[in-house]
Amino acid sequence: MIALLSRRITSLLVTLLAVSLLVFVIMELLPGDPASIMLGTSATPETLAALRHDLGLDQPLILRYGRWLAGALSGDLGQSYTYGVPVAGLLLERLAVTLPLAVMAIVLSLLVAVPFGVLAASHRGRLLDVAASIFSQASVAVPAFWVALLLIILFSTRLGWMPAGGFPGWEAGALPAFRALLLPAIALALPQAGVLTRVTRSAMLDTLHEDFARTALAKGLSPSFVLWRHVLPNALVPILTILGLQFTFLVAGAVLVENVFNLPGLGRLAYQALSQRDVIVMQDVVLLFSGLVLIVNFLVDLSYLAIDPRMRSGT
Incomplete structure (x- = not known):
């Protein structure tokens, strides 16, 4: 270990x-x-x-x-050529927007994809399975920035329920900050939810044919109990693998989505630094993005040890 x-x-x-x-x-x-x-x-x-x-x-x-x-x-990342301030403080300020945005997108993606994928696997070939397939293909085909524009037109311009852009800051309160990040998080989560739905369905179907699942059903346990209590935990490894990989796409998508919603996050900072040729900021932003992706994938590897006992013994 x-x-x-x-x-x-x-x-x-x-x-x-x-x-x-x-x-x-x-x-x-x-x-x-x-x-x-x-x-x-x-x-x-x-x-x-x-x-x-x-x-x-x-x-x-x-x-x-x-x-x-x-x-x-x-911890000394140098001084920005453009802003004239230490880059470390600049990154921490922008990370306070991008990191909650990414976490919200991942949570929304999980809340949609895992139940949808599980139900699609349990209703294979029926209407719910077809609906899951259509949702997966449509959400993957639509770019995140286009979804962001549609969300702004519908929920901000026409209905007036949500702000169209900007970020009030966490000092203004958790609720205003959450409202400002909700539409961007949905725009980022939708394509990832489509991929995760398909992976969850496939992993569940593979696990449903394992001997332990058939044995549990033969013992008289209800299909829903077997599905959620036995099959889903054993199907988590591929789901977590894709979830770790999706963090990379969330980071890349944040560059476009933050610019659409005018959010002062790392993605917008990277775009501004690139256009202004602020090399030191660009280097530090990309290194921070890379470090976050590597750390997330490292945490996914650690989660394998908790899920699969065989990995703890090195087998």
Whole structure:
């Protein structure tokens, strides 16, 4: 058990180090000079050289990477070229919007997909199963940003029930913040719920044919009890696997959805930093996104140990 955890933690750290190097190299290959963008086209070569020296852009690539990595490990993520403030505080401020949004989207996706998938498997070939199939295909085919626009038109413009965009801040209260995040969370959750519904149905159908399920039914247990108490827990491994992978798509979708709803989250920050060529902010945002995805997948791996006793023994 301890050896398995040690291997997983080591793999997590090595992967994060490789991702940091990849992110740094890709940011360096992007066209444009941050100093030129900050000073404009009228800047003299002497002024550009001085600013590049102040920003450390004239140092060797490997030295800049080492300095950035050391700062990231110590919590010093540098200072934004555009905003002129420490990046760490900027990321924490924006994370307070993106992280609750992602959690709400995952919870909504689970609340829709798991019951729908279980019921579709138990009614295979009937109307409910067909409805689940149509829902899965339609929700996956529709882009999240298009769903976001439809939600704004319906619930904000026409009905006036929900705000069309913006974020009041958590200091304004939990209810106003929740209202501001609800429509974006639905827009993010809908495509993921379609995928998760299909995976849940497939996993349930595979598990229903296992010997333990047939034995439980033969003992006289009710089909619904067997379905929810015995079959669903044994079908959780593929469901959790897809759930961990979906976090990556939620992070990517947040960039578009946050811009549609004008939310001050990490996705909008990444878009603004890219358009303004704020390299240090882009590097830190992408590294934070990558770290969150790796940590979520690590937690999914740990959940396997709790669900499947065979993995705790390394078999």
